[in-house]
Amino acid sequence: xxxxxxxxxxxxxxxxxxxxxxxxxxxxxxxxxxxxxxxxxxxxxxxxxxxxxxxxxxxxxxxxxxxxxxxxxxxxxxxxxxxxxxxxxxxxxxxxxxxxxxxxxxxxxxxxxxxxxxxxxxxxxxxxxxxxxxxxxxxxxxxxxxxxxxxxxxxxxxxxxxxxxxxxxxxxxxxxxxxxxxxxxxxxxxxxxxxxxxxxxxxxxxxxxxxxxxxxxxxxxxxxxxxxxxxxxxxxxxxxxxxxxxxxxxxxxxxxxxxxxxxxxxxxxxxxxxxxxxxxxxxxxxxxxxxxxxxxxxxxxxxx
Numbered sequence: 001x002x003x004x005x006x007x008x009x010x011x012x013x014x015x016x017x018x019x020x021x022x023x024x025x026x027x028x029x030x031x032x033x034x035x036x037x038x039x040x041x042x043x044x045x046x047x048x049x050x051x052x053x054x055x056x057x058x059x060x061x062x063x064x065x066x067x068x069x070x071x072x073x074x075x076x077x078x079x080x081x082x083x084x085x086x087x088x089x090x091x092x093x094x095x096x097x098x099x100x101x102x103x104x105x106x107x108x109x110x111x112x113x114x115x116x117x118x119x120x121x122x123x124x125x126x127x128x129x130x131x132x133x134x135x136x137x138x139x140x141x142x143x144x145x146x147x148x149x150x151x152x153x154x155x156x157x158x159x160x161x162x163x164x165x166x167x168x169x170x171x172x173x174x175x176x177x178x179x180x181x182x183x184x185x186x187x188x189x190x191x192x193x194x195x196x197x198x199x200x201x202x203x204x205x206x207x208x209x210x211x212x213x214x215x216x217x218x219x220x221x222x223x224x225x226x227x228x229x230x231x232x233x234x235x236x237x238x239x240x241x242x243x244x245x246x247x248x249x250x251x252x253x254x255x256x257x258x259x260x261x262x263x264x265x266x267x268x269x270x271x272x273x274x275x276x277x278x279x280x281x282x283x284x285x286x287x288x289x290x291x292x293x294x295x296x297x298x299x300x301x302x303x304x
Contacts, residue, residue: 013245015238022131024103026073030093038235040203040268042086044174045079047270050291051201052080052123055169064123065167067188067198070176071127071147074138081122081143082114103137110141126164128152128188152184157191165191168198175234177204182216189220197221200273203232205266207249214273222273225284230292234266 020029052064068076078084092098092113098106124145129135132149139147148161157165165188173180185200192198197220204210214224237243246266250257260267272284 013241015242021072022133024133025106025137026075026134027093027098027106029073030090033235034090034094036235036238037233037265039086040174040232040234041075041079043232043270044076044172044203045086046291046294047288048076048080048170048172048201050288051170051199051272054287055199061121063121064169066123066125067165067168067171068125068127068144069129069171069173069184069188070180071125071129071135071138071144072131072175073134074125074127074141074143074147076172076174077125077127077138077143077145078114080125081119082117083119084114084117104140107137107140110143114142124167126161126168128157128161152187153180156187162191166195168192171198171200173202175203177202177210177213178208182213185213186216186219189217197275200224200271202271203234203268204271205234205246205268206231206255206261207246207253210269210271214271217273221275223276223279224271224273225279227270227272227284227288229285231260231267231269234268236265 017032020032023029048066052066056064066076066080068074071077075089078089079086098109101109125143127135127138127144127147128150129147130149130151135144135147135149138144146161146164148158148164150157150161168188168191171185171188189197200217200222202210202213210224210226217224237246243261243264246261247257250261272287
């Protein structure tokens, strides 16, 4: 979310990467964020896949529908729908082979690349972001099945987006909490009226409060759990000023940074919101225990 992200970073002490959020293609994004070991999307890949398997278990055989909030170029879609890892994407978009391609040529090459690596019964991914160039690229490359460049903090979704979101099984966000509020989630969940309420899975930096969003979700019958005892590394601090700001915020919240932010990386909490009966049946720790114990994903399957 280009404008909102830039403003938020200026206020928070977090360095702005607004210049790479809305380019014509994702090369600048990956080459910039890769310098700081951005990795949270890789954790999203394994946790979201596990949630989708559970969510669809015992239901019909149709592909799951995922709404990716603050979807950027369709990075979560790339990881959810295809036999690739985040490291594969860093390698691809930093390669000399792709350096001289135009954005249109890259979109064509990407459509072929991802098409040959598509997972069986891959999820349908609907992307939402205010970054119109990024959303457009995700659509042109075939990563997003549908997408909309709309600011749901300021207004209701279009009818086209409302129709797409109405089928959602899972809403996810890896990098948007702190830039969007419960207003965005409320407007998205309003699209699902009359249907089973989708689960909401979100990563949020440890110094960003999630209570306002979880309170908004509770109005739709969703109970929010945090995956206490587990944090997920987002990226390295760009400079000492970022690090000191994060440590100051954590201290004010009474959160110990030892072994986490003190080591030079932002860390995020993971939140999952579901109907109460599902939470009581299997708490989030139990639900995600298999994938947490498995550690890093190994999604090679001979596809390179």
